[in-house]
Amino acid sequence: MYWLLLKRFCRSRMVVIGLLIVLLAGVAGIFIGRAHLQKQQTSLVKAARLQKEHLERNVHFFNKDMGLLFYYLRFGLVNETHPLNALSIGQRDVNSSLQNVNIRNLEAQLYDTDLFNPYGLLAGNLDLSFVLIYLFPLLIISFTYNLLAEEKEGNTWKLILSQDSKPANFLWKKLLVRVFVTLLAFFFLLFVAIGVLSLQPDLALFMVTGLSVLYIFFWFALSFFIVSLKKNSGSSAVVMATVWLSLTVVLPGAANNYLSARYEVPEALATMVKQRQGLHEKWDTDEAPTLTRFFAHYPQFSKYPKPEKKRGWLWYYAAQQMADDESAADSKQLREKLWQREHASKGLAFFLPTLHAQFQLNDIAGAGLSNQLRFLDATANFHEQLRLKFYPAIFEGVSVDKVDWKNLRLEYFREDRKLSWLETQVPLVLLTMILFGASWINFKKRMI
Amino acid sequence: MRRSLLILFARQVVKNALSNKAVLLLLAIIVLLLIYAGYSGSKIYADQTASRIRYQKEVRAQWENMPDKHPHRMAHYGYIAFRPKHPLSVFDFGIESYTGNAVFLEAHKQNSVNFSEAGFSTGMFRFGEISLAMILQVLLPLVIFFIGFDTIAADRENGTLKILLSQGATWKEVIFGKAFGLLAIALPLLFFAMVILITAGISVPSMLFGADEWLRAMLITFIYSVYFVVISLIAVLLSSVSKTARLALVSLIGIWLLFVVILPRASQAAGAAIFPSLSKVEFEAGIESDLIKKGDSHDPNDPYYKGLKDSLLKAYKVDSLVQLPFNYSGFQMKEGERISAEIYQQHLLSLLDNYKRQNSVSRVAAFINPFAAQRNLSMGLSGTDFNTYSWFQQQAEEYRYNLAQQMNDLQIKLISNRRPEQHEAPHSISRDHWRAFADFDYKRPSLRKVLNDESLSLLALLAWAAALVILVFVISKKLKAV
Numbered sequence: 001m002y003w004l005l006l007k008r009f010c011r012s013r014m015v016v017i018g019l020l021i022v023l024l025a026g027v028a029g030i031f032i033g034r035a036h037l038q039k040q041q042t043s044l045v046k047a048a049r050l051q052k053e054h055l056e057r058n059v060h061f062f063n064k065d066m067g068l069l070f071y072y073l074r075f076g077l078v079n080e081t082h083p084l085n086a087l088s089i090g091q092r093d094v095n096s097s098l099q100n101v102n103i104r105n106l107e108a109q110l111y112d113t114d115l116f117n118p119y120g121l122l123a124g125n126l127d128l129s130f131v132l133i134y135l136f137p138l139l140i141i142s143f144t145y146n147l148l149a150e151e152k153e154g155n156t157w158k159l160i161l162s163q164d165s166k167p168a169n170f171l172w173k174k175l176l177v178r179v180f181v182t183l184l185a186f187f188f189l190l191f192v193a194i195g196v197l198s199l200q201p202d203l204a205l206f207m208v209t210g211l212s213v214l215y216i217f218f219w220f221a222l223s224f225f226i227v228s229l230k231k232n233s234g235s236s237a238v239v240m241a242t243v244w245l246s247l248t249v250v251l252p253g254a255a256n257n258y259l260s261a262r263y264e265v266p267e268a269l270a271t272m273v274k275q276r277q278g279l280h281e282k283w284d285t286d287e288a289p290t291l292t293r294f295f296a297h298y299p300q301f302s303k304y305p306k307p308e309k310k311r312g313w314l315w316y317y318a319a320q321q322m323a324d325d326e327s328a329a330d331s332k333q334l335r336e337k338l339w340q341r342e343h344a345s346k347g348l349a350f351f352l353p354t355l356h357a358q359f360q361l362n363d364i365a366g367a368g369l370s371n372q373l374r375f376l377d378a379t380a381n382f383h384e385q386l387r388l389k390f391y392p393a394i395f396e397g398v399s400v401d402k403v404d405w406k407n408l409r410l411e412y413f414r415e416d417r418k419l420s421w422l423e424t425q426v427p428l429v430l431l432t433m434i435l436f437g438a439s440w441i442n443f444k445k446r447m448i
Numbered sequence: 449m450r451r452s453l454l455i456l457f458a459r460q461v462v463k464n465a466l467s468n469k470a471v472l473l474l475l476a477i478i479v480l481l482l483i484y485a486g487y488s489g490s491k492i493y494a495d496q497t498a499s500r501i502r503y504q505k506e507v508r509a510q511w512e513n514m515p516d517k518h519p520h521r522m523a524h525y526g527y528i529a530f531r532p533k534h535p536l537s538v539f540d541f542g543i544e545s546y547t548g549n550a551v552f553l554e555a556h557k558q559n560s561v562n563f564s565e566a567g568f569s570t571g572m573f574r575f576g577e578i579s580l581a582m583i584l585q586v587l588l589p590l591v592i593f594f595i596g597f598d599t600i601a602a603d604r605e606n607g608t609l610k611i612l613l614s615q616g617a618t619w620k621e622v623i624f625g626k627a628f629g630l631l632a633i634a635l636p637l638l639f640f641a642m643v644i645l646i647t648a649g650i651s652v653p654s655m656l657f658g659a660d661e662w663l664r665a666m667l668i669t670f671i672y673s674v675y676f677v678v679i680s681l682i683a684v685l686l687s688s689v690s691k692t693a694r695l696a697l698v699s700l701i702g703i704w705l706l707f708v709v710i711l712p713r714a715s716q717a718a719g720a721a722i723f724p725s726l727s728k729v730e731f732e733a734g735i736e737s738d739l740i741k742k743g744d745s746h747d748p749n750d751p752y753y754k755g756l757k758d759s760l761l762k763a764y765k766v767d768s769l770v771q772l773p774f775n776y777s778g779f780q781m782k783e784g785e786r787i788s789a790e791i792y793q794q795h796l797l798s799l800l801d802n803y804k805r806q807n808s809v810s811r812v813a814a815f816i817n818p819f820a821a822q823r824n825l826s827m828g829l830s831g832t833d834f835n836t837y838s839w840f841q842q843q844a845e846e847y848r849y850n851l852a853q854q855m856n857d858l859q860i861k862l863i864s865n866r867r868p869e870q871h872e873a874p875h876s877i878s879r880d881h882w883r884a885f886a887d888f889d890y891k892r893p894s895l896r897k898v899l900n901d902e903s904l905s906l907l908a909l910l911a912w913a914a915a916l917v918i919l920v921f922v923i924s925k926k927l928k929a930v
Binding site for chain 1: 470474477481484485488489491492495496499500502503506507510514515517521524525526528530542543545546547548549550552559560561562563564565566567568569570571572573574575576577578582586587590594597598693694697698701705709710712713714715716717719720721724725726727728729730731733740799803806807810833834837870
């Protein structure tokens with residue numbers, strides 16, 4: 001029975017064309033993802049080499065003055081990219097994977113953007129997550145919109161009714177055949193991705209697989225529900241296309257407008273203005289208050305000679321520190337607001353499977369806002385460690401050749417992700433079950 | 449073609465559409481979305497504009513209130529330029545959310561324009577936002593397709609088409625008449641969107657809706673009208689060549705997906721693949737290595753700056769820099785700034801050129817995808833396109849350069865060559881000089897420039913409309929009623 005249904009299904013030209021388009025787009029997406037990873041890797045290899053050259057050159061030029069040397073020296077922290085990022089590029093093309101910081105004030109450097117073509121970002125990425133989230137549902141819709149209607153419109157339905165006591169079972173079997181073909185297409189793409197990107201069979205990969213399969217099930221459940229409304233093929237197609245449009249374009253768009261307006265971030269501008277003022281004002285005030293506040297922040301440095309050279313390095317780096325201290329409140333507020341955005345997005349995504357799938361795929365691939373915010377925190381920490389390490393050498397006027405410069409290489413940040421099966425999979429399971437349940441009730445009502 | 453027949457067919461399309469509950473529901477959703485988009489677009493505009501104006505004023509006040517000091521301190525203090533939003537960004541967000549909004553302008557260094565909306569967003573953001581333009585460009589065409597797919601195919605299926613044609617109506621009249629009908633549904637929604645835009649323009653004071661905006665709004669109305677002519681003709685033509693209404697519907701949905709969802713991404717990906725662009729690290733490294741080649745002003749033994757020094761000493765017939773009649777370190781910095789700005793500009797221009805090459809794939813794609821043409825035109829007219837953004841970047845850089853050089857000139861003229869001793873007060877000049885340096889005043893690109901930049905898109909859109917009209921004439925001779 002299944003074999004016959006499968007043969008009949010695959011005979012349709014639209015099925016073959018649809019499958020080909022999705023597979024083609026999927027393979028293209030995998031290679032686009034790989035290109036994204038390779039671009040990042042090349043630039044990081046380059047960054048590692050450049051940091052070495054940068055250190056050597058500056059250490060050579062400014063070999064007499066540690067304070068001046070550290071005015072120029074920059075150190076890189078890399079946000080490690082998970083290979084799964086190739087499948088879900090997320091925000092990793094907007095946010096830089098490398099932070100290059102000097103030990104002067106942090107707030108002036110933390111938000112420096114990466115270099116990208118903004119027009120190129122507008123259309124969105126053609127990665128595998130796009131194929132899964134946008135195109136697979138369309139494939140499913142094209143497979144199912146006339147699941148019942150083609151029998152009715154082809155006048156075979158009466159025949160089926162006369163032969164089967166439970167005609168819904170027949171539809172169910174037809175549906176399973178389509179689920180099988182769709183999953184086949186998905187797993188084909190997944191294995192291509194595993195091969196092309198040499199993905200490891202780790203927890204993250206299993207979660208991506210689970211999420212994707214559930215997402216596909218959700219769309220089948222939704223389509224089956226619309227079929228259960230027993231409309232003709234034209235109306236079913238319009239209804240399904242409208243639902244697809246709502247879930248991929250309209251509702252996410254409305255949600256984004258809401259989030260932008262609700263969590264506007266003027267704090268970003270406030271931080272920028274305040275840190276600049278906080279630093280430069282210090283040139284016009286006495287040194288003493290600046291130093292007092294600096295020693296209050298770092299009591300361990302209060303031992304350093306106070307009557308140093310006028311506007312010397314101790315004062316200078318103290319003034320830099322004040323820029324961060326005086327903008328700290330706004331910076332903290334900014335960070336809190338961005339976390340609110342993250343949580344609000346996650347909450348909204350719970351109800352919209354498209355958003356949920358994208359959000360979770362990004363999260364697993366370390367390509368979402370949370371990853372970026374943790375990277376910013378890691379950068380702040382990295383910067384602080386640099387300060388703590390080199391402030392004493394500067395304040396003591398240690399000679400430049402006393403430092404082991406060779407050991408100062410690029411450092412790497414790996415996000416400590418908390419992957420939760422519950423959070424990634426359950427919303428989709430719930431929605432799928434509800435929709436299948438509702439379809440079952442609909443079919444049970446009357447089967448004419 | 450007889451007018452009465454055209455009107456008859458058009459009226460029939462409208463009547464049929466309005467008597468269908470599902471269509472009415474879709475149209476109602478479009479109306480609600482337009483209202484929501486207008487509201488949230490103008491709220492986002494008003495809020496962001498208010499904070500940018502506020503901080504721009506604060507930055508200016510702080511600049512003017514800086515006390516007497518050494519001009520080079522002011523060059524480092526620098527300035528912050530905030531990118532003003534175009535009033536019509538309420539209509540079309542364009543690339544607005546992907547571009548930075550504020551840039552710190554200081555001596556010696558070109559900083560990135562920071563704080564883009566996208567950088568502060570979750571991955572959800574990439575689903576796009578809802579703007580008036582997006583609804584008209586993306587959603588309304590699909591609704592028109594939903595209404596238009598059976599305009600002729602259904603008549604064919606139920607046999608009325610044969611009757612119509614046998615009673616003397618021509619194919620041209622049928623096709624144009626029905627297309628007018630679809631247009632008669634789309635245009636009121638377009639006008640409604642424009643009413644929302646103008647209402648926002650009048651009620652949000654910071655939008656300063658002036659003559660230029662009115663003119664742009666009129667042009668937007670025009671290009672969207674042409675766009676809907678294209679959409680309506682595509683719908684009716686496909687309906688006329690399809691055997692069944694279902695087939696027409698499926699092909700129209702397919703075309704919509706191709707135009708709106710797949711081609712834009714594919715052409716952008718192709719552009720990025722054909723013309724790979726530099727990463728930030730590579731870009732900065734390129735500039736740095738060129739700078740080092742030219743001469744490193746930090747290196748006391750650098751041949752370029754040593755040569756400069758020696759030639760000055762010779763020209764002024766003195767034997768030490770202190771004896772020069774002007775401030776040497778100001779002079780050296782002025783030269784350094786000139787060189788580094790020049791090198792930066794070269795690199796930036798080649799980067800921007802490469803971006804333009806990447807984008808050219810999408811531009812040329814406009815000839816096979818009317819949506820791409822429309823999208824580019826619409827954001828160009830709304831001041832939210834790539835060119836407008838780089839226009840801002842250029843002006844900000846120009847302001848930065850002038851600020852740094854103005855401070856260098858002040859130093860050259862007014863600061864002594866003799867370093868003050870430890871117990872002496874540092875050199876300084878009057879704060880009146882700060883006030884004399886004008887605020888950053890962003891000039892928007894003129895409408896003429898926009899039309900010039902987007903002439904290809906305009907041409908593509910008009911070509912689409914013309915080609916479809918010609919196609920109607922050609923195809924009318926070949927179509928069959930059954």
